[in-house]
Amino acid sequence: MNKPTRFDANSPEARDIAHHLHPYTNPGLLKETGPQIINSGDGIYVTDNDGKTFIEGMSGLWCASLGFGEKELVDAAVNQLRKLPFYHSFTGKTVNPAIDLAEALIRIAPEGLDKVFFCNSGSEANDTAIKMVWYYHAAMGKPEKKKVISRKRGYHGVTIAAASLTALAYAQDGFGLPLDFALHTSSPHYFQDARDGESELEFSRRLGEELEAMIMAEGADHIGAFIAEPLMGAGGVIMPPQGYFDVIQPILKKHDILLIADEVICGFGRTGNMWGSETFGLAPDILTCAKALSSAYLPISAVMVSGQVAQGVEEQANRLGQFGHGYTYSAHPVPAAVALRTMELMEERQIIPHVREVAPHFAERVARLGRFNCVGHTRAIGLIGAMEFVAQPQSRIKHDPAVKFAAQVMKLAHEEGVILRALPCDAIGFCPPLIITPQQIDDMFDRIEAMMPKADALSRELA
Numbered sequence: 001m002n003k004p005t006r007f008d009a010n011s012p013e014a015r016d017i018a019h020h021l022h023p024y025t026n027p028g029l030l031k032e033t034g035p036q037i038i039n040s041g042d043g044i045y046v047t048d049n050d051g052k053t054f055i056e057g058m059s060g061l062w063c064a065s066l067g068f069g070e071k072e073l074v075d076a077a078v079n080q081l082r083k084l085p086f087y088h089s090f091t092g093k094t095v096n097p098a099i100d101l102a103e104a105l106i107r108i109a110p111e112g113l114d115k116v117f118f119c120n121s122g123s124e125a126n127d128t129a130i131k132m133v134w135y136y137h138a139a140m141g142k143p144e145k146k147k148v149i150s151r152k153r154g155y156h157g158v159t160i161a162a163a164s165l166t167a168l169a170y171a172q173d174g175f176g177l178p179l180d181f182a183l184h185t186s187s188p189h190y191f192q193d194a195r196d197g198e199s200e201l202e203f204s205r206r207l208g209e210e211l212e213a214m215i216m217a218e219g220a221d222h223i224g225a226f227i228a229e230p231l232m233g234a235g236g237v238i239m240p241p242q243g244y245f246d247v248i249q250p251i252l253k254k255h256d257i258l259l260i261a262d263e264v265i266c267g268f269g270r271t272g273n274m275w276g277s278e279t280f281g282l283a284p285d286i287l288t289c290a291k292a293l294s295s296a297y298l299p300i301s302a303v304m305v306s307g308q309v310a311q312g313v314e315e316q317a318n319r320l321g322q323f324g325h326g327y328t329y330s331a332h333p334v335p336a337a338v339a340l341r342t343m344e345l346m347e348e349r350q351i352i353p354h355v356r357e358v359a360p361h362f363a364e365r366v367a368r369l370g371r372f373n374c375v376g377h378t379r380a381i382g383l384i385g386a387m388e389f390v391a392q393p394q395s396r397i398k399h400d401p402a403v404k405f406a407a408q409v410m411k412l413a414h415e416e417g418v419i420l421r422a423l424p425c426d427a428i429g430f431c432p433p434l435i436i437t438p439q440q441i442d443d444m445f446d447r448i449e450a451m452m453p454k455a456d457a458l459s460r461e462l463a
């Protein structure tokens with residue numbers, strides 16, 4: 001039974017509270033605050049039901065890469081809806097946009113990846129990748145290679161397998177997760193976790209040793225894959241420290257462990273290259289992507305696999321009679337058409353060169369936030385960055401997590417008209433649409449800087 005709230009019973013807020021169970025939301029709090037109802041969008045801006053316009057400093061959920069008003073993507077969807085609003089790709093059927101999109105993705109994929117499987121979300125892509133790992137190793141006569149290693153603070157989604165790999169308490173608590181196929185090794189968060197005096201390279205080597213010890217303890221013949229975001233997004237925009245992937249990858253190779261690069265945030269230009277794998281030197285066997293694949297206009301994700309994995313999967317499928325996996329909406333023609341147009345627009349508008357051009361200015365504006373006392377660390381690459389908070393200047397001492405400092409700063413930014421996101425290591429992420437101009441970067445960070453003295457005052461009060 002829904003109790004009355006302070007909102008008028010017929011208001012959209014009250015109706016939302018009454019019947020909509022929100023993802024990643026505290027329902028009790030929502031009853032007090034009410035939802036913020038976003039009504040329209042254009043470029044880097046969104047406008048809510050009260051008519052207030054905000055800079056969307058997170059591209060929604062790290063996804064609306066071409067902004068919120070790209071008519072070309074709307075046209076691509078409408079044209080495809082008129083021609084063929086749905087068809088599936090089971091039992092050997094397919095649709096033209098899926099053929100074109102698969103080809104376009106493989107053309108831009110990191111070397112060695114040559115087949116694509118389509119899903120609807122990042123979570124589904126990662127679940128699919130895990131099933132492919134299991135299928136592949138079984139085909140190779142190693143069905144025991146079932147465990148998958150992810151990193152603490154890694155975010156890989158919320159379906160049961162993906163959530164088991166998402167090594168963040170908020171995604172596992174209360175669900176009895178992780179399932180026991182999932183193992184978690186340390187995250188490469190140098191600022192937070194390096195020992196005093198330890199260099200980045202030493203830190204990377206130590207994490208490599210820890211990983212190898214875990215592999216030896218479990219038995220390499222039980223470990224099928226290692227999954228990593230090239231840079232960890234939702235866990236805190238954590239950059240791999242120097243040498244990290246150079247240390248990790250030979251260990252995986254040595255033990256016949258596949259590398260899954262989760263490019264759900266990093267893919268399609270976010271770090272200044274098409275793939276985070278390019279930026280940080282990963283050579284994945286499997287790559288998952290979603291979000292900016294369609295600039296988030298329609299749900300679609302993809303799993304790209306190497307020739308070797310594809311061959312293993314096909315052999316196993318031939319043996320069993322079919323590849324027994326697929327979603328009703330795998331390779332749905334409408335999101336596929338929108339994704340294809342997104343890829344074309346990235347090329348026509350030279351989005352990646354644009355990201356590279358504005359990235360130094362973005363990095364400089366992020367770095368400038370480091371002069372505020374409550375900021376312990378700043379980081380940025382391409383058009384993604386973060387500021388991480390500390391309770392005492394020039395230290396790594398954190399506020400009590402219960403005070404949710406980053407969330408309070410996020411609210412201050414909201415009051416200045418910038419939507420940002422509080423992240424688990426008491427950080428705030430920045431991830432604006434890739435079309436942002438230098439002037440808009442200034443506008444966004446001017447507003448953030450305007451509220452930072454309040455954040456400093458709050459930090460002093462709470463410390």
Ligand SMILES: Cc1ncc(COP(=O)(O)O)c(C=O)c1O
Binds near residue numbers: 158264
């Ligand atoms: C790196 C990464 N992987 C997977 C996912 C899950 O994607 P989805 O929410 O589309 O299931 C996310 C979502 O933020 C993500 O950031």
